[in-house]
Amino acid sequence: MKSHLDGKNYIITGASRGIGLKAAHALSRRGGRAALFGRDEAALQAGAASVGNGTIYFVVDIENATALKSTIDRAAEALGGLDGIINNAGVSLMNKVEHLVEAKVSHQVSVNFLAQVYGCQAAIPHLRRRGGGRIVNVSSVTVRALDEFTQIAIYSATKAAVERFTLELRREVKPDNIGVTLFSPGSTSTAFGSGQDPAIMEVAFKEWLDRAEYYDGTLSAEEAGEAMIASIDIPDGTNFDLVEFNPNRPTPRRQTLEDYGDRGNNP
Numbered sequence: 464m465k466s467h468l469d470g471k472n473y474i475i476t477g478a479s480r481g482i483g484l485k486a487a488h489a490l491s492r493r494g495g496r497a498a499l500f501g502r503d504e505a506a507l508q509a510g511a512a513s514v515g516n517g518t519i520y521f522v523v524d525i526e527n528a529t530a531l532k533s534t535i536d537r538a539a540e541a542l543g544g545l546d547g548i549i550n551n552a553g554v555s556l557m558n559k560v561e562h563l564v565e566a567k568v569s570h571q572v573s574v575n576f577l578a579q580v581y582g583c584q585a586a587i588p589h590l591r592r593r594g595g596g597r598i599v600n601v602s603s604v605t606v607r608a609l610d611e612f613t614q615i616a617i618y619s620a621t622k623a624a625v626e627r628f629t630l631e632l633r634r635e636v637k638p639d640n641i642g643v644t645l646f647s648p649g650s651t652s653t654a655f656g657s658g659q660d661p662a663i664m665e666v667a668f669k670e671w672l673d674r675a676e677y678y679d680g681t682l683s684a685e686e687a688g689e690a691m692i693a694s695i696d697i698p699d700g701t702n703f704d705l706v707e708f709n710p711n712r713p714t715p716r717r718q719t720l721e722d723y724g725d726r727g728n729n730p
Contacts, residue, residue: 467696469494472542474535476525476582477552479506482601482651484514485688486549491516493696498538500525500552525552525578526570535585545589547597547695550579555618557660568617575621576628583632587641595640597695597702600629602647604707613670633704642702646691649709651682680712 473490477483479501487497491514499520501507507520519541523534539545554574556567579600590596605619606626626645633643690708697703 466493466495467698468692471495471546472498472539472544473546474498474500474538474548474582474586476500476548476550476578478520479503479510481684482648482687482691483549483551484510485685486551486691487514487518487688488685489689489692491518493692495692496542498542500534500538525582526573528577528581531578531581532585535582535589539586539589544593545586545596546593547590547599548582548586549599549601549691550582551599551601551691552578553601553603553618553622555615557614557618559614560616563617571617571621575618576624579625580628587636587639590636590641591639595699596642598632598636598641598643599646599691599695600625600632600643601691602626602629602645604647604649604709606647607707608649613674640699642695644694644703645705646694647705647707648687648690649679649682649707651684651687680710680714682708682710 468490471490471494473495475483475487475490475497478487478497478499480503483501484499487499487510490497494516496517497514497519499507499511499514499518500523501520502522502524504520504522507522511518511520519538521534521538523530525531535545535548552574554571556571558564558567583598583600586596586598590598602625603619603622605615606623626647629643629645636643687708690706694703694706
């Protein structure tokens with residue numbers, strides 16, 4: 464059966480690796496074409512080559528709203544039109560609230576929330592020109608599940624802001640035949656959590672381990688990327704408003720602690 468994404472062009476942010484890159488692969492398998500956004504040119508180049516199918520990439524700092532908007536315009540032109548955007552980029556920097564560092568708070572707000580706002584702003588006119596399209600804003604189950612991880616108050620707050628923003632956005636653009644999906648993945652095995660302060664990580668993990676013996680396990684980036692794209696591979700005039708995609712693999716928490724060092728964790 465022919466995919467509803469065949470011949471469609473999408474921008475994916477945070478696509479040099481992890482869920483974003485796997486989503487690009489899933490899109491390509493359905494006949495769609497992606498423009499990958501990220502900061503690591505070497506990783507983007509390798510990622511685009513691995514996806515194939517005319518995948519292109521753009522190096523951009525999404526914290527710079529002007530650069531983000533202009534790059535979306537460039538990508539839409541290079542693709543020959545834009546059918547959708549997946550606002551996937553995100554960052555989590557753990558710490559207790561009383562020890563939060565201003566620069567790290569601002570960084571998370573800019574990447575996780577403001578970049579989604581400005582990305583949607585820039586994409587909407589292009590989607591209108593196509594007679595409609597789709598927007599996927601990526602959230603996290605941490606907004607609703609308090610035991611996903613510890614010391615991620617700012618990350619979770621930014622994702623909660625994304626969810627409220629997405630409700631308003633969906634109402635505004637529905638008359639333009641633009642569907643807006645909030646995709647909320649559970650814990651995912653990626654390099655997302657790399658670069659954390661080891662001392663903070665040690666304390667955060669101890670708190671998490673003390674909460675319960677088991678948790679629901681982790682998704683692979685490929686599973687999350689596939690589910691994300693599957694949620695928009697649907698007929699025009701239909702929409703998944705909220706997709707919460709979780710692992711269902713009861714797993715000892717201590718086993719995850721032993722595995723963490725090599726792969727990171729997306730809370």
